[in-house]
Amino acid sequence: MSNHFEVIGVSSHGKELDEVKNDENIEVIPIDMSRQMTPVKDMKSLWSTYRLLKKEKPQIVHTHTPKAGIVGMLAAKMAGVPHRLHTVAGLPLMEATGTKRKILEFVEKLTYASATKVYPNSQGLFDFILEHNYTDKYKLKVIGNGSSNGIDTSFFSPGQITDTQKELLKKELKIEAGDFVFVFVGRLVGDKGINELVNAFSGLKNTENSKRAKLLLVGPLEEDLDPLHPDTLNEIKNNPDIISVGFQRDVRPYFAVSDALAFPSYREGFPNVVMQAGAMGLPSIVSNINGCNEIIIEDQNGIIVPVKNTEKLKEAMERMLTDTGYYDRSRMNAREMIQSRYEQSVVWEALLGEYHKLVKEREYRV
Template identity: 75%
Template sequence: MKTKLVRITTVPVSLKVLLKGQHKFMSEYFDVTGVSSSGQELYEVKDSEGINVVAIEMSRAITPLSDLKSLWKTYQFLKKQKPQIVHTHTPKAGIIGMLAAKLAKVPLRLHTVAGLPLMEAQGTKRKVLDFVEKLTYTSATKVYPNSKGLYDFILKNNLAQSKKLKVIGNGSSNGIDTRFFSPENINDEQKDQLKKDLNITASDFVFVFVGRLVGDKGINELVQAFSQISKNADRSKSVKLLLIGPLEEHLDPLQPETVQEIKNNPDILDLGFQKDVRPYFAVSDALVFPSYREGFPNVVMQAGAMELPSIVSDINGCNEIIVEGQNGMIIPVKNSDKLKVAMEKILSDTDLYQKLKINSRPMIQSRYEQSVIWNELLKEYKTLLKENNIDV
């Protein structure tokens, strides 16, 4: 009889994408069940990962009545299943899953922190989010910040004690599959066709951003910096900017002038959400990722594995994946002038660019290969089970 492991996320896409492959790996050692709100992705996880799934509705917003219903249903489920381990990801799943697991007397209650919305919150909202995080961590037996920066932030803000915290491996929730994210998987014919479709010429230097097009991803600063560069560019090395991701106008909308520049600048290609970002990395020269806050951004690891250097803001996660002058450049957060300087530097300094590019993939492979992260987490599970005298 295998030990029961329940993994909980707020929405099914997190189970499917952020933890892809990890459930299947863990199911070799545990009886794994994935829990999240309902949705097609939840049942795709069941098929692709070969695990049990259960739908329990959870809201991403602050909705007290709905949250109480979610808490009650999660408690009932855990009380019936009696798992030895409950491991939660994402903020709402964390508070509901950890409280329910404590009430159900689950011995090992684990929560991974992969970003903190409270970092950008102020006033009453910040106080509420602080309270929720503290309650989540108090209910957990172990908390895993997925970056050293998050670890430091949690300690500095007295959200949890150091004895409860641990970073798995070098950080990241799931590592990166460098066999999948490899430039070898995109052939010259595919690249040539995509360049033709996007009107990218041999003389173009292509910057790419992948993520939600919202304010706290630094899109306003990126578009402002790029606009100045594109207008002043030496036409022997023209520039383009690919924006890969959905425009979320209802959450943290972009400034009106940013939206207009995206629409009107012919060198900015707004390509929306793309299921497979690898071809777009393959026709690009550098990632620009000036986000305000992150946990441990997958996109920076993905770009590095695809041999792209990155320009990132000086925030946790980003400033751990990127080493200044080795595989990319680090700029101050919310600073379009410094971002412009970095983009111009990587454009003009060919020797620097080649050095960053050559180092990019090896520096991801050596620190964040997916199998390394999975085995470190498995080791952690087994250690905790042994310490608590629970048979594996």
């Protein structure tokens, strides 16, 4: 986008924002935004964003995440920004109930009302938003085949990790020849399906025609917002076949030493992890939610299981373990099915085309 527009990145303070500045060679401006419901802090964020937009006078403001959406879209509307775009990459309200659900729905509707265009990053989210009347259909559009950013399949490629790197990592993680490794990548919290995943894995039985199963958990344990069940934490700690490595900046080596992704999340927008795993040549077991059930096609590049269903998840894991022919076919299809539909350059070109179209239409009207 920097080749076509002057880009300014806005997010909360932190080393990640500095990394974006250096990696993308763009100007960045820190504005504190809490991930939780904090009315006083949110009003400060809104005022700071409004003042920034009045000063910069951008043609386009494009927001991501629910908090950045409500703050950014309201501020952009108040500041008179002509193109106010919001990408929906998941809806936390899907798992909320009662008063919290009503508050989150109100915030979502206000965000969409303030936006001029809303981009659900999957067809499932598009349908959900329409079904619940959060906004009018004319505002909605899915860019390309879905996804917020696509996947760079030259970066997420099996060839990027050498045999030596794999052998060293396997030795470090105590993965032996003949082990079948299920990998999960993401935050270790309840709504990612970790309780069900650990229970399903613990129920697997090694048979004569199956390999020894191991579960590799790659991601931070978050104990504040959505903590795991104590029994799950105890199993992760004490089961020698469960390997938890915490947050990893580069997840490719962990995909490279694994055999299949297990991703039983309760809700997603369009999960990067499933695309990354596929690009690394892994079939996936995913829950039947929007995004996941668009990337994975049953019996072609993985298995789709019901949400929060430990038994069906266990059955899918057993099938990957024991049915060698099925597993090999799924693995053979995995990378090509990502390359053909979600290559990053294709998504970028589609989004750039949308930006140019919007700017040109406004110039024409003026």
